[in-house]
Amino acid sequence: MGISIWQLLIILAIVLVLFGAKRLRNVGGDLGGAIKGFRKAMKEDDEPAGGEKLEDQKADRVIDGEVTSKKQEKA
Structure with a gap:
């Protein structure tokens, strides 16, 4: 029961x-x-301001950090 072309x-x-x-x-x-x-x-x-594509930015990104443990070692 859709709308016909005449309607x-x-x-x-x-x-x-x-x-x-x-x-x-x-209008x-x-x-x-x-x-x-x-x-x-x-x-x-989707494109960053530098003109690079988002995928290119992710590939060149280096994350530097230090791994820490939640458990404290006994000295």
Whole structure:
């Protein structure tokens, strides 16, 4: 019991009458620009500021530390 093509066409016609083609074109363009900006921001978030990819940074990273034991040895 989905929506048929005729029902979609009737809804589209009502929306065009209510808002007009120019306003719908502007809304579509704004929505497309927002999606493009969101994708760009997500892509920039994955890449660090230095221009290196995240995988390259992880491969070159050296962690220096000292191993300590929770058990204290008796002297």
